[in-house]
Amino acid sequence: MSKYVAWVTQALFIISLLSGLIVVFVYYPSNAYDSVQKLSFITPFGLFFRELHYFSSEIFIFSILVHILIELSKKEIKINFKSWIYSIFALLVALVLMFTGFVLKADQSANAAAEVAFSLLKDTPFLDKFLPLVRDNFVFYWKFFVWHGLFLPLIIEYAILKHVRKLSVNISYFTIALGVTLLVSLFLNLPRDIGLDEKVLHVKGPWFFWGAENMLQAGLSVLGINVVIILPFLLLIGMYKSNTKLLKILLLLWVIIYAYFSV
Amino acid sequence: MRIFQYSLFVSIFIIGVSLYMNLEKPIAKPSSPDQCMSCHSSTTNMDKSHPIEVFGCFKCHGGNRYATNKKDAHRGVVLNPSRLEYANRFCGECHSDVVKRVSSSMMQSQNGILNVLKFQWGELSTPIGLEGVVELKDKNSTSLAESHFRKACASCHVNQHEDVFDDKKYARGGGCVDCHRIEKGHQEKNHYVHSKLSSKIPSKNCLKCHNRSNRIGISYFGKFESEGYGTPYKHGEFSHKLDGSRFYYELPADIHHTKAGLDCIDCHTEKGVMGDGKKNHHMEDAEDIKCNDCHKPKFKKADSLAVMLSDLNGNIPETKSIAYTNKKNSPIYNLQKDKNSTKFYRKRDGKAFDMSNMSNKPYHTLDIHKRLDCTSCHSSWVPSCYGCHEVYFENGKQFDWVKREVTKGSWQEFRSFLRFESPSLGVGYNKKIMPFAPGCQVIGTLFKDKKVEKFHAMAMAGWDPHTTQKEVRSCEDCHFNPASLGLGRGNLDIKNNRIFFEPFYNSKKSGMPFSYPIDGFVSSDGKQFQTTSRKDARSFNKKELQKIVGAYKCILCHDRYSDKIYKDFNKSKILFNSGKTVCLD
Numbered sequence: 001m002s003k004y005v006a007w008v009t010q011a012l013f014i015i016s017l018l019s020g021l022i023v024v025f026v027y028y029p030s031n032a033y034d035s036v037q038k039l040s041f042i043t044p045f046g047l048f049f050r051e052l053h054y055f056s057s058e059i060f061i062f063s064i065l066v067h068i069l070i071e072l073s074k075k076e077i078k079i080n081f082k083s084w085i086y087s088i089f090a091l092l093v094a095l096v097l098m099f100t101g102f103v104l105k106a107d108q109s110a111n112a113a114a115e116v117a118f119s120l121l122k123d124t125p126f127l128d129k130f131l132p133l134v135r136d137n138f139v140f141y142w143k144f145f146v147w148h149g150l151f152l153p154l155i156i157e158y159a160i161l162k163h164v165r166k167l168s169v170n171i172s173y174f175t176i177a178l179g180v181t182l183l184v185s186l187f188l189n190l191p192r193d194i195g196l197d198e199k200v201l202h203v204k205g206p207w208f209f210w211g212a213e214n215m216l217q218a219g220l221s222v223l224g225i226n227v228v229i230i231l232p233f234l235l236l237i238g239m240y241k242s243n244t245k246l247l248k249i250l251l252l253l254w255v256i257i258y259a260y261f262s263v
Numbered sequence: 264m265r266i267f268q269y270s271l272f273v274s275i276f277i278i279g280v281s282l283y284m285n286l287e288k289p290i291a292k293p294s295s296p297d298q299c300m301s302c303h304s305s306t307t308n309m310d311k312s313h314p315i316e317v318f319g320c321f322k323c324h325g326g327n328r329y330a331t332n333k334k335d336a337h338r339g340v341v342l343n344p345s346r347l348e349y350a351n352r353f354c355g356e357c358h359s360d361v362v363k364r365v366s367s368s369m370m371q372s373q374n375g376i377l378n379v380l381k382f383q384w385g386e387l388s389t390p391i392g393l394e395g396v397v398e399l400k401d402k403n404s405t406s407l408a409e410s411h412f413r414k415a416c417a418s419c420h421v422n423q424h425e426d427v428f429d430d431k432k433y434a435r436g437g438g439c440v441d442c443h444r445i446e447k448g449h450q451e452k453n454h455y456v457h458s459k460l461s462s463k464i465p466s467k468n469c470l471k472c473h474n475r476s477n478r479i480g481i482s483y484f485g486k487f488e489s490e491g492y493g494t495p496y497k498h499g500e501f502s503h504k505l506d507g508s509r510f511y512y513e514l515p516a517d518i519h520h521t522k523a524g525l526d527c528i529d530c531h532t533e534k535g536v537m538g539d540g541k542k543n544h545h546m547e548d549a550e551d552i553k554c555n556d557c558h559k560p561k562f563k564k565a566d567s568l569a570v571m572l573s574d575l576n577g578n579i580p581e582t583k584s585i586a587y588t589n590k591k592n593s594p595i596y597n598l599q600k601d602k603n604s605t606k607f608y609r610k611r612d613g614k615a616f617d618m619s620n621m622s623n624k625p626y627h628t629l630d631i632h633k634r635l636d637c638t639s640c641h642s643s644w645v646p647s648c649y650g651c652h653e654v655y656f657e658n659g660k661q662f663d664w665v666k667r668e669v670t671k672g673s674w675q676e677f678r679s680f681l682r683f684e685s686p687s688l689g690v691g692y693n694k695k696i697m698p699f700a701p702g703c704q705v706i707g708t709l710f711k712d713k714k715v716e717k718f719h720a721m722a723m724a725g726w727d728p729h730t731t732q733k734e735v736r737s738c739e740d741c742h743f744n745p746a747s748l749g750l751g752r753g754n755l756d757i758k759n760n761r762i763f764f765e766p767f768y769n770s771k772k773s774g775m776p777f778s779y780p781i782d783g784f785v786s787s788d789g790k791q792f793q794t795t796s797r798k799d800a801r802s803f804n805k806k807e808l809q810k811i812v813g814a815y816k817c818i819l820c821h822d823r824y825s826d827k828i829y830k831d832f833n834k835s836k837i838l839f840n841s842g843k844t845v846c847l848d
Contacts, residue, residue: 004267037329041298044290172271179274182281197325197352198339 011177032106345439368538417664485516569594578613650679691725749784
């Protein structure tokens with residue numbers, strides 16, 4: 001089962017990468033919202049590839065989580081510590097990729113998410129130094145585009161390679177991953193792009209950020225949010241050395257609390 | 264292994280289905296300038312400046328310009344982008360200066376009406392201060408004047424919601440379209456006819472609002488709101504109807520209308536109407552045009568605004584030399600001068616009229632009349648509505664035009680009598696002598712929970728009534744008519760340089776809560792009875808009254824400006840005072 005999920009996860013990553021390579025041809029950071037809308041409504045098969053890119057990436061995250069859960073359910077983690085670290089790092093990078101992808105759709109929710117991210121970075125000691133790496137004063141989406149389209153895929157590929165040693169395409173698993181993605185896209189719609197001129201009372205960031213958003217609204221400090229975000233990764237790292245019940249309970253508690261704040 | 268094979272098989276099937284569905288999907292045919300055109304291509308243009316082939320729909324109405332289905336395309340669409348809450352986003356992209364000015368203009372805020380009302384009803388010490396409609400929006404006020412404003416006055420402002428009017432014929436508001444729309448959008452058999460907008464604003468758009476209170480709009484067209492009942496009947500219907508419950512008499516219309524068929528916008532400049540960006544307190548502050556601007560014009564080189572406006576109009580030729588207003592330096596681009604002539608062009612159709620300068624004859628240059636505003640002589644009549652009985656029911660309910668909902672408290676209005684002849688004169692807001700009429704005389708009865716209260720707020724106001732004629736009122740009409748002097752209607756006599764006046768109207772006998780005649784602005788000894796609508800406006804004082812009436816004995820003989828004493832009046836005066844010319848009295 002673990003191997004099955006691992007291969008599908010890898011295939012999903014490749015689908016996401018390839019569909020991303022296609023949509024990048026019609027994406028213009030200087031005219032981001034318009035280019036996304038053109039892609040969705042005018043470009044032949046544009047919506048098909050946008051949905052493929054979106055859903056393969058979403059399922060990719062879920063399959064990573066399932067993959068980790070399966071590994072944690074085992075008595076001991078069989079891979080070496082370095083490989084374990086790379087896998088957790090890959091999860092972190094995947095989430096950052098998802099976030100930057102969310103921003104690149106350039107609608108009102110994307111703008112708001114970017115502004116929240118800027119504010120979080122600005123108010124976080126040490127991380128505030130990295131703000132110029134994402135904020136561009138001339139073309140708002142340019143640096144997000146560079147990270148999402150170039151550096152983060154390279155970094156995640158490196159992390160995955162370090163984790164699995166070899167990135168290979170198994171045509172059968174690839175077919176299954178593609179089938180799952182298309183099945184989901186047949187029944188689910190892309191989250192609605194909120195037009196730049198639309199009057200909306202509330203916008204939300206990507207789903208994995210809802211908990212943090214609500215915690216911020218409830219009054220948690222920026223430092224507290226950083227701790228909340230980094231905590232599950234630290235717990236996962238800690239589990240390699242001592243896969244104790246306590247750490248598992250802590251992680252479960254984190255999931256319950258975060259889920260509670262997310263809904 | 265079997266699960267793997269099944270999932271592989273199902274996946275291949277799903278991929279096949281998905282590919283089939285996507286290949287079957289019709290590929291959107293890009294349309295220009297936006298995808299809206301794929302459905303709305305037959306919609307007509309709203310004017311020649313905003314062709315739909317160039318602007319499309321999205322530019323002005325928002326929505327999703329790329330969407331190929333109605334649901335996505337119409338998400339966020341604004342039906343009327345000219346409402347001021349949207350105008351900055353849409354119209355303002357090109358006309359930001361104008362949107363900003365209109366948003367702070369008096370026709371949007373109605374601060375002039377609100378402040379004057381509060382001042383006259385004793386709630387403000389000066390007729391300035393409040394911001395108007397915007398300020399009242401979220402306020403739960405207990406002020407009587409504010410209540411009256413909400414229920415009776417606030418229906419007329421540029422950004423009023425048109426949908427709150429039951430009778431769409433009288434709908435006002437809507438932002439820019441309140442004035443600029445000349446035809447409402449409607450569906451025809453095969454296509455949609457877009458609302459038509461124009462810079463050639465027909466007077467009927469102005470009259471939607473300017474038909475009450477000082478009634479400038481209807482007076483200009485020779486309609487005097489009367490106590491009549493709309494006869495003669497024509498085709499079995501009333502013929503002289505203003506709206507559902509008001510009727511009019513026909514009186515001489517303004518010469519600008521009768522002689523040249525001018526519309527309001529032929530004189531009123533864009534800055535005067537849409538505001539100048541400043542917070543003006545009263546109509547005359549916002550107003551730009553003066554009689555002199557056209558009748559004694561100063562010509563200058565046409566600026567870019569003038570060129571743009573005449574180009575937009577399409578009927579008015581571009582020229583190098585045009586007139587400008589003295590007050591705000593606005594181009595009067597339809598008053599032009601070339602080598603041989605001065606022409607005034609009617610904006611509606613470009614019809615040209617020869618203009619000549621105001622004459623320099625004694626009636627315009629005499630020093631003794633330098634304090635007269637043009638309107639004091641040239642206004643032939645003023646609608647004068649004396650004594651407005653306002654009844655307030657505290658427990659009643661009435662529509663609040665600011666909150667746009669029915670709220671507690673209702674008002675009913677009954678009037679006493681209306682006159683038009685011999686307008687009263689007084690010292691106006693510009694410190695010049697001008698016609699005055701009631702504005703407003705309120706005798707109020709307040710039905711409160713368990714008691715009835717009464718109040719009165721009597722005021723006269725001076726304004727240009729827009730009933731201009733070339734022929735002016737006679738010398739006697741100003742110098743010995745008690746109504747013109749502001750004393751009211753009655754018998755006037757002068758003995759030993761003292762003015763004696765016996766009014767026709769007896770307020771006490773009429774049950775009024777004051778002793779002076781209802782049409783009396785001032786007593787014969789110069790005591791002002793009623794307040795005014797402006798801080799500087801007032802009735803004549805004793806000295807002025809005596810001076811005016813005192814001249815009557817001269818006027819009895821010298822009643823024509825052609826009389827030789829007016830050729831050099833100062834010289835005539837010296838000769839007379841030194842006894843060298845004899846009065847044949």
